[in-house]
Amino acid sequence: MQREEKQLEVTLQAILNRVNDLKTAIQALIAKLENEYETINWPTFLDNYAILSGHLTGLSKILQAEMAPSLRALVVLPLQLGCERDEALSRLTEGRVPACTHDLVPDLLRTKPEPQAEQRLQQFNHKASTLSYDTAQKQVAQFTKVVNHVWEIISKGREDWDGESMRSQGMQPTHSTGDTHALVTAVGTGKGLRPGLAPLGVGGGALGPRGPPGPPPPPGPQAVAMPKAPSAIKTNIKAANQIHPYQR
Template sequence: MQREEKQLEVTLQAILNRVNDLKTAIQALIAKLENEYETINWPTFLDNYAILSGHLTGLSKILQAEMAPSLRALVVLPLQLGCERDEALSRLSEGRVPACTHDLVPDLLRTKPEPQAEQRLQQFNHKASTLSYDTAQKQVAQFTKVVNHVWEIISKGREDWEGESMRSQGMQPTHSIGDTHALVTAVGTGKGLRPGMAPLGGVGVGVGVGVGALGPRGPPGPPPPGPQAPAMPKAPSAIKTNIKAANQIHPYQR
């Protein structure tokens, strides 16, 4: 007798622990759906659902274990009924059952559905049993068609989503090879700094002379459209310039 009571106590404790884990997982999933319904994705939802499935599987294994006593042979009866608040019962039920009243006990100890639900279930079973074979096959075909259509929509949406995810994972280029070459050419030869100016074969070094003024000038380009501003007379420069010949040794040449 003591051995059976010990096994029953261990089994009930294991069931209670598994039910608490299941309750915590359900609360976490509900909180995630309520607070992160705009950002939650399908893989995350499946991961949380897999946790619930794991707890249910563990609970089933405990109930089907050979060492566990058969709970069907046990009867649960209330020892005392009353309308006064029971603090211990309220603490055990986390505030859901404040008192063990006459109206509440039948619902807690019910082993069958409510009479209204049981009556509706019997009506559905009778309607299903009187349905002809051809009508049932037509309904099954229509339901299969709807399911296939929904499956195609979900599959297409999944493919589009995965394609966007793969494209977003690739790094976007932050530079242009053509712009880099044009910038190097402009700095090295002066190409593109002045309209109609030919690129230079050699590079000269001058003091007080801009890069665009080095080397022989090409044919003058067409004048820019629009009214021309009057040319300002050049002021005499007080700085003497000394332009070295291009055939001299460049200080950066090797």
């Protein structure tokens, strides 16, 4: 029995720590939204939301742990009800619950939503279940169209914003038009690949008003003259013609 009570105490303390961390993160996010709503950006909001998600995940792991006792088997009930102010309860709840009254206890121990909220939830579920397939598809298509339109507006606004921010910061462009034209000319005509080599045109002459065209190239393929190697076959044939085997 003492082991179970000790285990329950450790589990409740871990849950309480996680809940306090979650509460602190929620308070920080609310403070940012109320005080920094003009300067807060989307990445900062996502970072704070990721912190909340991490605390919720940790709390779920504690509740789903095998070593943790089943809290569903425990009963929570007030030991004393009264209208007088309870300082210990007020300090424990940070001033939100000053006294454990008869009107407050049903809300604190409620295991189901309020009757009004439960009734509206049932109405929404009934409306969703009676919706036809074609009507649902039309609504989904219309919603998708609206989302795509909003996405295009946001993307265009972001591109304009990035361009204006670069111009306002005086950032130099990362490309050069002159270098692009020089690269295209070098690929197309060979200009600038070798020093002192004029660019060639379609007919093989020089391009541009740099001077008179050069002499036309000789017909046929241009080959570089190479020294001929001595032929051993010719020498042997010549020697065979000079010395005939039937001449004495």
